[in-house]
Amino acid sequence: MRRAVRGVPESRVRAGGDAVLHRFAAWQTPFSVVSGLMPGVLVLVFATDLIVGHEGANRTQILWWIVLFGIATTLPFALGRRYPAWLGLVMVAFYAGWITYFIVWVNHVHAHISALLELPMVALYLGWFFRPGIGRPFMFVCVVAVIVAVSLNPEVAGPGIPSWITTGYAIMIAGLGFEGGVFIRRVADARLERDELTGALNRRGLDRLARLTASRAARRDVQLTCVVIDFDHFKEINDSAGHAAGDTALRDTVLHWMSHMNRSDLIARTGGDEFVIILHCCTEDGRMLVEEVQRSSPHPWSYGISAFPSGDTLDRAIARADEHLYRARGNRRRNA
Numbered sequence: 001m002r003r004a005v006r007g008v009p010e011s012r013v014r015a016g017g018d019a020v021l022h023r024f025a026a027w028q029t030p031f032s033v034v035s036g037l038m039p040g041v042l043v044l045v046f047a048t049d050l051i052v053g054h055e056g057a058n059r060t061q062i063l064w065w066i067v068l069f070g071i072a073t074t075l076p077f078a079l080g081r082r083y084p085a086w087l088g089l090v091m092v093a094f095y096a097g098w099i100t101y102f103i104v105w106v107n108h109v110h111a112h113i114s115a116l117l118e119l120p121m122v123a124l125y126l127g128w129f130f131r132p133g134i135g136r137p138f139m140f141v142c143v144v145a146v147i148v149a150v151s152l153n154p155e156v157a158g159p160g161i162p163s164w165i166t167t168g169y170a171i172m173i174a175g176l177g178f179e180g181g182v183f184i185r186r187v188a189d190a191r192l193e194r195d196e197l198t199g200a201l202n203r204r205g206l207d208r209l210a211r212l213t214a215s216r217a218a219r220r221d222v223q224l225t226c227v228v229i230d231f232d233h234f235k236e237i238n239d240s241a242g243h244a245a246g247d248t249a250l251r252d253t254v255l256h257w258m259s260h261m262n263r264s265d266l267i268a269r270t271g272g273d274e275f276v277i278i279l280h281c282c283t284e285d286g287r288m289l290v291e292e293v294q295r296s297s298p299h300p301w302s303y304g305i306s307a308f309p310s311g312d313t314l315d316r317a318i319a320r321a322d323e324h325l326y327r328a329r330g331n332r333r334r335n336a
Contacts, residue, residue: 027080031129035088038095038121039072045114088129092138095122096145103149112153116170119146123174127181139178143171195269197247198254206268210278210314213266217280217310224278224308225286226317228325231273232300246273249299260293276318283307302329 046066050059072091076083095118102115122142126135150167193205201209217224231249238246250273257267257277266278279286283305290303304325308317 028077029081029083031085031088032076032080032083034125034129035076035083035091036073038118038125039069039091041121042069042114042118043073085130088125089134089138092122092126092142096142099142100145100149103146104152113166116146116166119143119170119174120177123178124181127178128184129181131185132182135178135182139174143174146171198250198269200254200275201266201268203268203270206266206270206276206278207314209266213264213278213280214308214310214312214314222280223282225281225283226306226308226314226321227277227279227286227290228304228306228318228321229275229277229301230303230325232302234273237299252298253301256297257293260289276321278308304328 043066046062046069050062050066072094075087099115099118102111106112119142123139126139126142129135130138146167150163154163193201193208195202214224216222231253234246234249237249250269254267254269254275261267261277262280264280266276268276270276277290279289281289287305290305294301294303302325304321304323304327306317306320306324308314
């Protein structure tokens with residue numbers, strides 16, 4: 001017979017447990033998970049010290065550290081998506097103080113090594129989840145705190161061992177961890193702002209970079225042009241040759257555009273076969289460039305073009321280019 005828990009079949013108990021785990025996982029973010037795992041590592045370290053024990057260990061103090069870091073572990077998981085960035089920075093500041101305290105006041109090499117090992121994790125955390133303008137100052141404070149602590153306690157690595165060796169290794173690894181975190185963040189941001197099929201920007205990426213581009217162009221007195229592009233007969237390509245052929249047409253055409261435009265120009269996919277391009281030139285030069293690229297394009301498309309002057313919004317520039325596109329297509333139909 002199937003086992004039951006208080007009259008509930010085992011299958012329903014298992015399904016209920018899976019549902020709870022699924023809701024818990026859905027409530028978390030990478031930020032909340034890593035924020036919880038960092039103090040969780042220290043909980044494991046202190047628990048090991050408590051179980052295994054070593055000479056000079058203060059069991060009462062270890063218990064208090066387990067309780068404190070246990071709370072710090074639980075809080076991010078409990079708050080999940082609501083765990084605020086500022087609280088993560090508060091924890092980083094606490095780690096800097098904790099590392100300093102352990103190196104200066106706890107006279108045990110094992111404790112010093114545990115404290116120094118936390119520095120690379122803090123560095124990765126700062127690089128991954130905070131922009132460099134925020135992460136680097138906090139990283140600098142952590143490194144300074146370690147250097148000051150080691151200067152106050154030169155025997156951090158044990159009697160007779162130069163403190164600069166252990167400290168230098170810890171700082172070097174922390175620096176690599178921070179830059180690794182910055183790289184992870186950049187890759188994640190790029191994926192969020194890129195269209196996976198074509199490699200062009202998506203609308204989110206276009207909105208962000210268009211604001212930066214417009215601001216930079218205004219400072220340098222550079223003209224911008226907005227181009228809206230819509231593929232011709234794209235539905236027929238999908239219907240006759242399949243969606244794979246349509247995907248290939250989009251990828252090949254975007255690569256063709258990229259090969260003819262400056263690296264500072266923006267290319268974004270805003271719909272199925274709809275694209276927006278921001279060119280660093282006046283409207284007339286932009287029209288000449290687009291028509292030149294259009295003639296050699298591997299697949300046919302139509303375009304609308306509009307000036308994108310300083311102080312204007314991207315949406316208004318796109319709307320004007322859209323209007324030009326529809327007028328151009330209407331003229332072609334009447335002349336056909």
